[in-house]
Amino acid sequence: MAIKTSVDIGGVTIKNPVMTASGTFGYGEEFAPYTDLRALGAVVVKGLSLKPRPGNPTPRTVETPSGMLNAIGLQNVGVEPFIEEKLPYLRDIGVPAIANIFGESVDEYRAVAERLEGCKGIAAIEINISCPNVKKGGLQFGTDPNSARTVVEAVKAVTSLPVMTKLSPNVTDIRAMALAVEDGGTDSISLINTITGMVVDIDKRRPVLANGVGGLSGPAIRPVAVRMVCEVASVVRVPVIGMGGIMNGDDALQFIIAGATAVQVGTASFIDPDSAAKVVSGIESYMKKYNIEDINELVGSIKLD
Amino acid sequence: MARAEVLYNRALSPYHFLMGLSYTGVRPAPGQFVMLRISSGSDPLLRRPFGVFSLLEDERGQVTGITILYRVVGRGTQIMSEFGEGQAVDLLGPLGNGFPAPKEGERTILVAGGMGLAPLNLMALVYPESKLIFGARDGVEASVIDASKEYGLLPSVVTEDGSEGEKGLVTDLLSSALEGLDPASVVVHSCGPMGMLRAVSALMLEMGVKTYVSLENSMACGLGACLGCAVTCTGNGGEGEYRFVCSDGPVFESTDIDWARIRDGH
Ligand SMILES: Cc1cc2nc3c(=O)[nH]c(=O)nc-3n(C[C@H](O)[C@H](O)[C@H](O)COP(=O)(O)OP(=O)(O)OC[C@H]3O[C@@H](n4cnc5c(N)ncnc54)[C@H](O)[C@@H]3O)c2cc1C
Numbered sequence: 001m002a003i004k005t006s007v008d009i010g011g012v013t014i015k016n017p018v019m020t021a022s023g024t025f026g027y028g029e030e031f032a033p034y035t036d037l038r039a040l041g042a043v044v045v046k047g048l049s050l051k052p053r054p055g056n057p058t059p060r061t062v063e064t065p066s067g068m069l070n071a072i073g074l075q076n077v078g079v080e081p082f083i084e085e086k087l088p089y090l091r092d093i094g095v096p097a098i099a100n101i102f103g104e105s106v107d108e109y110r111a112v113a114e115r116l117e118g119c120k121g122i123a124a125i126e127i128n129i130s131c132p133n134v135k136k137g138g139l140q141f142g143t144d145p146n147s148a149r150t151v152v153e154a155v156k157a158v159t160s161l162p163v164m165t166k167l168s169p170n171v172t173d174i175r176a177m178a179l180a181v182e183d184g185g186t187d188s189i190s191l192i193n194t195i196t197g198m199v200v201d202i203d204k205r206r207p208v209l210a211n212g213v214g215g216l217s218g219p220a221i222r223p224v225a226v227r228m229v230c231e232v233a234s235v236v237r238v239p240v241i242g243m244g245g246i247m248n249g250d251d252a253l254q255f256i257i258a259g260a261t262a263v264q265v266g267t268a269s270f271i272d273p274d275s276a277a278k279v280v281s282g283i284e285s286y287m288k289k290y291n292i293e294d295i296n297e298l299v300g301s302i303k304l305d
Numbered sequence: 306m307a308r309a310e311v312l313y314n315r316a317l318s319p320y321h322f323l324m325g326l327s328y329t330g331v332r333p334a335p336g337q338f339v340m341l342r343i344s345s346g347s348d349p350l351l352r353r354p355f356g357v358f359s360l361l362e363d364e365r366g367q368v369t370g371i372t373i374l375y376r377v378v379g380r381g382t383q384i385m386s387e388f389g390e391g392q393a394v395d396l397l398g399p400l401g402n403g404f405p406a407p408k409e410g411e412r413t414i415l416v417a418g419g420m421g422l423a424p425l426n427l428m429a430l431v432y433p434e435s436k437l438i439f440g441a442r443d444g445v446e447a448s449v450i451d452a453s454k455e456y457g458l459l460p461s462v463v464t465e466d467g468s469e470g471e472k473g474l475v476t477d478l479l480s481s482a483l484e485g486l487d488p489a490s491v492v493v494h495s496c497g498p499m500g501m502l503r504a505v506s507a508l509m510l511e512m513g514v515k516t517y518v519s520l521e522n523s524m525a526c527g528l529g530a531c532l533g534c535a536v537t538c539t540g541n542g543g544e545g546e547y548r549f550v551c552s553d554g555p556v557f558e559s560t561d562i563d564w565a566r567i568r569d570g571h
Pocket residue numbers: 063338349353354355356357373374375376377378379380381382383420423424520521522523524555
């Protein structure tokens with residue numbers, strides 16, 4: 001039986017619904033010795049800002065039950081060196097790159113998106129709106145629907161690339177955020193980013209992470225992520241991309257059945273650099289087992305009664 | 306990635322173990338490390354990094370395994386200490402850069418503190434002309450040196466409480482080892498607690514001896530992807546920069562490290 005795994009994630013079609021999550025797969029090349037990058041639907045690269053950012057002091061990571069906290073501080077090379085030095089690799093081997101971008105102001109988001117315009121090899125832009133507070137005004141793009149909409153509108157105005165907007169789970173009503181970015185014109189919605197958490201060193205009586213708090217990822221957050229994907233998929237029309245603790249094909253299928261058109265694999269790549277490719281084959285086995293010809297039949301097939 | 310098997314897991318003290326693992330991949334260089342997966346489930350989730358203590362070889366000199374010297378400090382190493390012979394372990398590596406190979410005519414001094422012995426033991430085995438200095442807090446911490454002696458190495462030993470070898474610090478032994486030597490002909494390689502590496506580096510800088518340090522940091526991936534294992538370095542035109550223990554190190558030239566911005570104990 002021929003199975004069809006390609007999906008349209010809002011203005012761009014990828015050959016299968018599995019991507020790597022931003023910040024967990026470098027710029028792709030780092031993983032080439034350990035996995036077949038061409039097996040992936042797309043690679044979402046580490047978050048890009050206009051200028052390089054040095055990131056936070058260490059410790060930046062700590063393990064938690066079935067998960068980890070990170071406070072990397074969005075360290076990255078900056079958009080320019082990314083285009084010059086990092087992007088050519090993925091372009092040359094023919095793997096679609098999705099550029100994850102962030103800024104401290106609407107202007108910075110716009111400027112990064114402008115810089116990416118016309119760059120060969122980029123399939124889409126993913127806007128990360130769950131980044132640090134905006135210094136002036138104190139608004140947080142990731143938790144205020146109006147600011148989130150403003151960022152999406154600003155990026156959409158300057159790019160011809162499909163735009164995916166990545167939501168933070170650190171909100172009371174994820175649906176309100178999703179509806180706001182859809183209203184702003186986003187072509188798809190990805191979720192979830194990490195959940196804010198803290199681990200305390202009881203000997204030193206201080207947080208383990210130098211930054212105090214960090215973002216929780218890994219299997220521990222999976223049920224929260226599946227619930228949020230289910231909620232968002234039920235209220236928006238644009239494709240939803242689900243992530244949070246996906247370790248294998250079965251985990252990915254939970255998201256797809258709950259309403260995700262595609263998924264991203266994050267923390268799992270740290271433990272097994274071949275994880276995302278294994279998720280692809282896991283999904284294919286499931287499709288064969290249940291005689292499903294087209295992955296789209298599964299998307300949102302959850303029975304809620 | 307390779308599936309390794311525990312060949313043996315021997316206690317050197319109630320907290321210290323030497324684990325032999327079958328392994329047939331690329332020959333690890335001294336100073337490189339491996340990431341071991343402790344559980345096939347999700348808790349403990351992340352791999353744990355360990356230096357390569359020695360290589361196991363067949364008659365033809367082909368690598369058939371590696372050994373890991375480790376101390377039980379938390380849940381992951383506790384679980385490891387309970388591994389029996391035949392236990393399957395998922396091994397990623399060898400990773401990192403390793404120590405630079407000694408040049409012709411160079412005097413190599415290896416300065417190990419506590420568990421910092423692991424990568425330097427392999428260095429001493431591969432370059433037998435090097436001198437190994439080992440320091441530990443007390444007799445229990447010093448128990449690991451027996452594993453080196455079993456290989457025929459003749460380390461100079463100090464403990465802070467004098468319970469094993471001389472009483473003192475590794476820097477005392479290092480100073481005496483350098484007596485009468487031309488500083489320009491010596492290279493020091495060091496691994497151990499941050500405070501010790503700081504002291505060794507400061508002393509060697511003062512004496513004009515080129516020094517390499519092998520650092521540790523909390524690591525989620527070991528592959529240069531998570532950007533978790535950052536270390537403050539000089540460079541970048543004096544502005545300073547973060548480099549990564551897993552992919553730029555774990556071995557750094559001591560003058561590349563911005564010691565003032567590192568908190569000991571991390
Ligand atoms: C490149 C590298 C090489 C290493 N080589 C060796 C080796 O050869 N032998 C060996 O015994 N250990 C080595 N370590 C340290 C080892 O990785 C940790 O001790 C181990 O990960 C702890 O796991 P755990 O689950 O037992 O402890 P956890 O539960 O993760 O932590 C328990 C306690 O140990 C502390 N801790 C955790 N990691 C480290 C660390 N890297 N350094 C110091 N304290 C830490 C934590 O802060 C915590 O207080 C190395 C580390 C690195 C980065």
